[in-house]
Amino acid sequence: MTRTDPDRLVMKFGGTSMGDLERIRRAARIVAAEAASGRKIAVVVSAMAGKTNELVAWTDGAGRPGPGVELSDDEYDVVVASGEQVTAGLLALTLRNMGLNARTWMGWQIPILTDDAHGRARIEDVPGEVLGAAMDSGQIAVVPGFQGVTRDGRITTLGRGGSDTSAVAVAAALECPCDIYTDVDGVYTTDPRIEGKARRLEKVSYEEMLEMASLGAKVLQTRSVELAMAKQVPVRVLSSFIEPDAPVPGKEWGVMPDKGGTLICDEEEIVEKRIVSGVTMSRDEARITLLGLADRVDAPADVFTRLAEANVNVDMIVQGQARTEGTVNLTFTTGRRDAQRAAELMRAAQAEIRFEELRVDEDVAKVSVVGVGMRSHAGVAQTMFKALSDKGVKFQAISTSEIKISVLIDAAYAELAVRALHSAYGLEAV
Numbered sequence: 001m002t003r004t005d006p007d008r009l010v011m012k013f014g015g016t017s018m019g020d021l022e023r024i025r026r027a028a029r030i031v032a033a034e035a036a037s038g039r040k041i042a043v044v045v046s047a048m049a050g051k052t053n054e055l056v057a058w059t060d061g062a063g064r065p066g067p068g069v070e071l072s073d074d075e076y077d078v079v080v081a082s083g084e085q086v087t088a089g090l091l092a093l094t095l096r097n098m099g100l101n102a103r104t105w106m107g108w109q110i111p112i113l114t115d116d117a118h119g120r121a122r123i124e125d126v127p128g129e130v131l132g133a134a135m136d137s138g139q140i141a142v143v144p145g146f147q148g149v150t151r152d153g154r155i156t157t158l159g160r161g162g163s164d165t166s167a168v169a170v171a172a173a174l175e176c177p178c179d180i181y182t183d184v185d186g187v188y189t190t191d192p193r194i195e196g197k198a199r200r201l202e203k204v205s206y207e208e209m210l211e212m213a214s215l216g217a218k219v220l221q222t223r224s225v226e227l228a229m230a231k232q233v234p235v236r237v238l239s240s241f242i243e244p245d246a247p248v249p250g251k252e253w254g255v256m257p258d259k260g261g262t263l264i265c266d267e268e269e270i271v272e273k274r275i276v277s278g279v280t281m282s283r284d285e286a287r288i289t290l291l292g293l294a295d296r297v298d299a300p301a302d303v304f305t306r307l308a309e310a311n312v313n314v315d316m317i318v319q320g321q322a323r324t325e326g327t328v329n330l331t332f333t334t335g336r337r338d339a340q341r342a343a344e345l346m347r348a349a350q351a352e353i354r355f356e357e358l359r360v361d362e363d364v365a366k367v368s369v370v371g372v373g374m375r376s377h378a379g380v381a382q383t384m385f386k387a388l389s390d391k392g393v394k395f396q397a398i399s400t401s402e403i404k405i406s407v408l409i410d411a412a413y414a415e416l417a418v419r420a421l422h423s424a425y426g427l428e429a430v
């Protein structure tokens, strides 16, 4: 376990929490309250909600290569990274107006070093010395999220939603915990808009959060959870719509997430073990079926090589008997964005791959249950299938990992399935 410095804290505010000057003032009050408790603070911010979309649209207008074309333009990053520079400056100004010592540290000043994959750069190194020294001298360091710099000094961005990753990377560099303030007050057993009885989880393990994030729970960028897990950064998800001046009893880090919120931490730190922690649902799925595929031993390899070479991510795969002798039906799923491209690839190679018919169905949803307890408990899948069949929900494909089971179903039943599973695993609020 990495040493975590309880005197330091990284606080991150998302786009909604930075949405306008009034919200920036509220964020500043939350920061001030934390600083008043004696902690040394670095704040990482997102651009104002909607700003990055606007900046991206401008780069399109100015002649950035169109959709579907690889992002290769380093000037794209110069434009889209600017949204965070604005909010960082505004927050620092607001903190100063409140009489606090604050200053901004741009990605290149820290520096947050990344590779040169513009538009989706990966962080390679964040030296903690500069920020650490500023914080030790009593300064609140304000850092624009989302942006980094290459070793030869070009601005990069970390991919959409990347300021969560910036915050975790800064916390890892400072060896301290990370509080992420957002527009929800934590991680729930499922989407409360679908199931009113959804419950906030007090703690959730990195691994579960990673599955949930990649399965459609949009609280945190998946990469930020990967990084938190790798560097053992305790991450807390909190609502920024709290009244910071209200007294918060015993709010020391590590006691209890008493401001509400959800602590994302190591599995060992979770005493109350659950078999299933959450149910997620994603409509960003499409099902593609090759009917009457020639039953050659290398047919699947042929199909999936073509998809991989075109950078199409395949998720679930099922192969079954077909009506015509000597053929099989091969079904796979992709993200919706890739479905038409995948279908065209298949059609273009129909003669070589040898299949009779191709079907694309976008009216599907993936419903998943996630929980580390699955590793040691039998019957988790059985409960899932029983709950779904009791509601008459048929599934079209299944995929599993050590801690998750996903089923692909007709999109019309998605919400019904979520509620049925939420109740079957006893996740309701008590």
Ligand code: ASP
Binding pocket: 014, 015, 046, 047, 052, 053, 083, 145, 146, 159, 160, 161, 162, 163, 164
């Ligand atoms: N502003 C960037 C985006 O909208 C990064 C972030 O907010 O996390 O993707």
Ligand code: MG
Binding pocket: 014, 015, 161, 164, 221
């Ligand atoms: Mg975000």
